[in-house]
Amino acid sequence: MSTMTSDTAYDYVIVGGGSAGCVLANRLSADPTVSVLLLEAGPDAEPFWVRTPAGVGNVFFDQRINWKFSTEPEPNLAGRQLYWPRGKILGGSSAINGMVYVRGFAYDYDRWSALGNEGWSSEEVLPYFKRSETNDHGESQYRGGNGPLRVSYPDRQHRTTEAFVQAGAKLGLMRQGDIAAETQDGVGFLQHTIGDGKRSSTARAYLGPARQRKNLTITGGAVVSRVQLRERRAVGVEYRRNGSIFLAQARRQVILSAGAIGSPHLLMLSGIGDPAQLAGQGIRVEHPLPGVGANLQDHLAVNAGYEVHRGASLNQSLSGWQKFLHGAGYLLRGKGPLAVGASHAVAFVRSNVAMEVPDIQLSFRPLSFAFDSKNKLKMHPFAGVQFASAMLRPRSRGRIELRSSDPTAAPAIIANYLSDPDDERVMIATLHWIRRIASMPPLGDLVVREDLPGSNVKTDEQILEFVRRNSQTLYHPVGTCRMGHDSLAVVDAKLRVHGVEGLRVVDASVMPEIVSGNTNAPTIMIAEKAADMILDDAR
Incomplete structure (x- = not known):
């Protein structure tokens, strides 16, 4: 490999063009007096299956735009290695995710604030959620009406999705007209980061309007190997x-927005991290920060599936000749089944009546599918629906570790799922909740049989064994560069790396505790707030 030293200098260098990096590139380059470089390891592109909402299955294993990470063998999940897809494309994981728009509870952000992170309470972060979005229902006390990110409901709801919501309400859950507004507590239809039938990734939403700015340089295919330090700057x-x-x-700052895996990995490669781990890979310690890579949290999920009566599922519409008909309709009008995400509704429920706020998320799909041996998505041959259930606030903690000093070698992901016994209790409760909703009319009237896990899984012990052998990640890793002020914190409340000047981390890795829901909207919020803090520092 040849060496070329570029004399080009920028005011801000952003590493990672994902959910956070694209936001920062837009907001910082809005000042024409500063120069911004955005570096992304993946391509600067938006292929058809990325911009098409129903194309999630086609990008799930695509190594051209997906890092395709895997965990180490998980001792509490029967020694399995869980697949962790992460976006390797401009837009990052916002370009390959399920597009669900959920913010988390006010409780989550008030917890961040109570942990000593000034400025991160629910009241203080709400303006940044609002600033980021244009909600198709317009601006309100809780929703934005003039932001870059498009947030919408499907143009119509399937009748089985309505049956799920009604079943939840009959079980005593509060029916929410807007599950991402004042509270998520209850059951309601999901919104998605979709606008005019196209995925609203942060590349489309934030970089689209900013691309022509002369002070913004976007470079794809750029794999960053280390941060250059001079006297701890x-x-x-x-x-x-x-x-x-x-x-x-x-000239001013390096900002790492490489995600909960990439940002701690890059810090360690740069000599910032746990001295023992760095020494083990022959990396000179530039600045000791033992918390780098620690505090890894993720939402563990277990899926359940049901066969329903013919006509009560989208499976037939998305199979055979009908999928080509809907494909043509999507190309002509941007509507139909290809224009919506897979999960259409959600219930937030409690594993125990004593819980202050819900700790389980049940997402509902009026369709059912699986990946075959060649990693191709196949709709089930019967009419089916699926639940994806997740434990929202796991007590288990994992870590990211260096596997090698080679920057092209993926780090080791040690998730430590179910290492806390209370997490086992919550995962058992998720399946009990699914079965309660699936048996409650009007949804129960549509169910023919339970396909997964099936009638042979009855006791709590059998449920836990099913979880160990079948659970998957919900793809929400966070916390590996957490903000705080103790000895294991990596950044302060302004997201500045402790002990290193001119270096920030801005992405999901800074979350001290995982939010109660999908992580894309909160990551975008973090970047919106960080942009203001960075600009305030400059002033």
């Missing part, structure tokens, strides 16, 4: 592109 980054090594200098 970040002065630039080294990256590889097309067989050459480049140096991008940062």
